Amino acid sequence: xxxxxxxxxxxxxxxxxxxxxxxxxxxxxxxxxxxxxxxxxxxxxxxxxxxxxxxxxxxxxxxxxxxxxxxxxxxxxxxxxxxxxxxxxxxxxxxxxxxxxxxxxxxxxxxxxxxxxxxxxxxxxxxxxxxxxxxxxxxxxxxxxxxxxxxxxxxxxxxxxxxxxxxxxxxxxxxxxxxxxxxxxxxxxxxxxxxxxxxxxxxxxxxxxxxxxxxxxxxxxxxxxxxxxxxxxxxxxxxxxxxxxxxxxxxxxxxxxxxxxxxxxxxxxxxxxxxxxxxxxxxxxx
Amino acid sequence: xxxxxxxxxxxxxxxxxxxxxxxxxxxxxxxxxxxxxxxxxxxxxxxxxxxxxxxxxxxxxxxxxxxxxxxxxxxxxxxxxxxxxxxxxxxxxxxxxxxxxxxxxxxxxxxxxxxxxxxxxxxxxxxxxxxxxxxxxxxxxxxxxxxxxxxxxxxxxxxxxxxxxxxxxxxxxxxxxxxxxxxxxxxxxxxxxxxxxxxxxxxxxxxxxxxxxxxxxxxxxxxxxxxxxxxxxxxxxxxxxxxxxxxxxxxxxxxxxxxxxxxxxxxxxxxxxxxxxxxxxxxxxxxxxxxxxxxxxxxxxxxxxxxxxxxxxxxxxxxxxxxxxxxxxxxxxxxxxxxxxxxxxxxxxxxxxxxxxxxxxxxxxxxxxxxxxxxxxxxxxxxxxxxxxxxxxxxxx
Numbered sequence: 262x263x264x265x266x267x268x269x270x271x272x273x274x275x276x277x278x279x280x281x282x283x284x285x286x287x288x289x290x291x292x293x294x295x296x297x298x299x300x301x302x303x304x305x306x307x308x309x310x311x312x313x314x315x316x317x318x319x320x321x322x323x324x325x326x327x328x329x330x331x332x333x334x335x336x337x338x339x340x341x342x343x344x345x346x347x348x349x350x351x352x353x354x355x356x357x358x359x360x361x362x363x364x365x366x367x368x369x370x371x372x373x374x375x376x377x378x379x380x381x382x383x384x385x386x387x388x389x390x391x392x393x394x395x396x397x398x399x400x401x402x403x404x405x406x407x408x409x410x411x412x413x414x415x416x417x418x419x420x421x422x423x424x425x426x427x428x429x430x431x432x433x434x435x436x437x438x439x440x441x442x443x444x445x446x447x448x449x450x451x452x453x454x455x456x457x458x459x460x461x462x463x464x465x466x467x468x469x470x471x472x473x474x475x476x477x478x479x480x481x482x483x484x485x486x487x488x489x490x491x492x493x494x495x496x497x498x499x500x501x502x503x504x505x506x507x508x509x510x511x512x513x514x515x516x517x518x519x520x521x522x523x524x525x526x527x528x529x530x531x532x533x534x535x536x537x538x539x540x541x542x543x544x545x546x547x
Numbered sequence: 548x549x550x551x552x553x554x555x556x557x558x559x560x561x562x563x564x565x566x567x568x569x570x571x572x573x574x575x576x577x578x579x580x581x582x583x584x585x586x587x588x589x590x591x592x593x594x595x596x597x598x599x600x601x602x603x604x605x606x607x608x609x610x611x612x613x614x615x616x617x618x619x620x621x622x623x624x625x626x627x628x629x630x631x632x633x634x635x636x637x638x639x640x641x642x643x644x645x646x647x648x649x650x651x652x653x654x655x656x657x658x659x660x661x662x663x664x665x666x667x668x669x670x671x672x673x674x675x676x677x678x679x680x681x682x683x684x685x686x687x688x689x690x691x692x693x694x695x696x697x698x699x700x701x702x703x704x705x706x707x708x709x710x711x712x713x714x715x716x717x718x719x720x721x722x723x724x725x726x727x728x729x730x731x732x733x734x735x736x737x738x739x740x741x742x743x744x745x746x747x748x749x750x751x752x753x754x755x756x757x758x759x760x761x762x763x764x765x766x767x768x769x770x771x772x773x774x775x776x777x778x779x780x781x782x783x784x785x786x787x788x789x790x791x792x793x794x795x796x797x798x799x800x801x802x803x804x805x806x807x808x809x810x811x812x813x814x815x816x817x818x819x820x821x822x823x824x825x826x827x828x829x830x831x832x833x834x835x836x837x838x839x840x841x842x843x844x845x846x847x848x849x850x851x852x853x854x855x856x857x858x859x860x861x862x863x864x865x866x867x868x869x870x871x872x873x874x875x876x877x878x879x880x881x882x883x884x885x886x887x888x889x890x891x892x893x894x895x896x897x898x899x900x901x902x903x904x905x906x907x908x909x910x911x912x913x914x915x916x917x918x919x920x921x922x923x924x925x926x927x928x929x930x931x932x933x934x935x936x937x938x939x940x941x942x943x944x
Contacts, residue, residue, distance in 0.1 A: 327662055329630060360604040389576040392602060404585045405602045407592040
């Protein structure tokens with residue numbers, strides 16, 4: 262492994278995340294995956310929206326774009342369409358990605374555009390101090406759910422799968438080697454990839470729900486998850502209320518910008534032929 | 548009986564909303580408005596705010612929910628800031644053109660880019676032509692009093708327009724001050740329940756809201772909307788007068804004046820910087836300089852007649868804008884004041900300043916400098932066509 266610090270804008274450190282926050286772990290995992298693949302820094306563009314998760318790009322020494330709330334995938338779609346050769350990565354959170362940005366998420370997945378999306382899921386709006394998000398489990402507490410959340414939460418990976426993503430995986434800030442492996446595989450998938458990283462927010466999620474500090478939260482995450490490979494051999498009662506981690510879906514289908522380029526080439530050929538046939542001259546050379 | 552408490556601006560706004568008995572609230576958290584939503588949720592959970600509350604997935608949905616709710620004839624409230632307001636623009640414009648008397652606090656925050664979360668009224672001032680009434684306030688008591696009054700103004704039969712009560716992010720939203728909170732009985736006596744008569748979705752009397760409309764009829768709507776804005780000038784003053792009678796506090800209606808009677812020079816601004824202006828004016832007065840403050844409370848409707856009256860007989864004025872109007876070289880308020888005076892055939896020497904963007908502090912020193920510079924400009928008989936920038940001297944390393 263190379264020197265991962267060189268991937269950071271060290272003059273921007275220290276970061277703003279709270280002590281014990283899991284966002285640094287997830288950001289570190291992304292950097293290690295990039296390092297393993299020896300990606301050219303100048304061919305990587307990292308885009309984020311708004312929220313604690315989205316602050317990550319400010320610390321990363323790549324071409325980065327910090328955009329509007331929920332819109333990272335829309336901006337990233339523009340970048341990928343204009344420059345398909347770039348490795349475009351989106352760093353987002355559960356609030357940013359599934360509430361205000363939910364529509365962009367399902368349509369990016371539906372198009373299978375070659376963007377790698379890392380969703381840091383801490384189950385709460387951290388930056389605005391602990392409101393419940395669409396990924397706060399039912400019954401959990403937030404500043405806007407003082408008697409427990411009455412709404413059901415999304416299963417992000419199921420959502421990604423059913424919307425059309427071609428690589429879907431989940432790991433946690435406890436299972437760091439797994440997280441790095443999955444991000445690495447996601448970066449190699451030509452189509453739309455989603456890696457959900459379950460991370461701890463001790464400041465709001467932990468405190469509001471009396472889970473404890475960072476260590477207790479990591480234990481909570483560890484106890485609440487089962488690797489999908491192990492799960493195959495477990496009886497249903499052992500899987501009750503457990504969250505599956507590991508590679509959950511991997512299927513090759515046409516990537517959007519590649520299909521788009523193929524379409525242009527096909528129509529161009531037809532047009533050239535048409536011009537030649539009808540007017541008996543070569544295509545316009547002006 | 549009213550009680551006195553120490554409140555930040557967001558809690559003052561939340562108390563005002565609670566006391567006004569809204570029936571539907573929909574909001575999405577955004578810095579620096581977030582605590583308003585939290586306080587209201589807490590009131591709701593405590594049982595002191597019996598209403599329907601929805602934490603939506605975006606500001607666009609918040610205003611859309613309130614549009615639907617208001618169309619059923621109930622009282623609605625929300626709050627937002629900056630990018631949230633920008634995202635809300637589509638249903639924001641529509642709420643005013645549908646003539647729905649929704650009340651929304653705007654906790655003023657600078658617009659990106661570059662990324663910023665700090666104060667500045669660029670967010671709401673940019674939207675001054677979207678048909679809402681907009682009042683800007685200076686301190687936390689004024690937030691509470693004006694937000695309660697806002698329901699009365701918006702719902703009055705001759706107005707029927709949505710209204711923003713705008714206050715500075717952080718300087719007011721997160722700073723604590725002494726605030727008097729009226730009792731529920733007192734507010735109930737001031738503010739009767741809202742019952743919609745002009746537009747309502749009621750199965751008993753069906754109504755088609757917003758079918759495709761031709762330009763001729765659309766212009767008729769716009770003409771009436773403009774007239775309602777003018778009627779609001781009176782409604783704001785009336786609400787302020789009645790509030791003063793009942794609660795003992797008047798905020799001046801559409802404008803407020805401070806030490807203007809014998810003033811030769813007027814400083815004009817809006818929002819929390821008026822506090823610094825008052826102090827600097829006291830200082831200048833102590834040195835024999837006859838300067839006063841014209842605080843614009845209502846930006847929409849613009850109080851043209853009262854501005855003309857307040858400036859009559861003065862030597863000239865200076866405007867401090869905490870916003871920009873790209874393409875005009877000045878801030879928004881400076882243009883508004885100049886335009887109002889043109890209609891009265893008055894021509895005053897005038898200085899234009901832009902400062903305090905992105906939460907930058909307008910210190911007493913900077914504001915005193917702006918007063919000094921205004922006097923120089925006015926005495927030289929000049930009219931600025933380009934704003935001077937009020938910036939802190941860079942700190943030497």
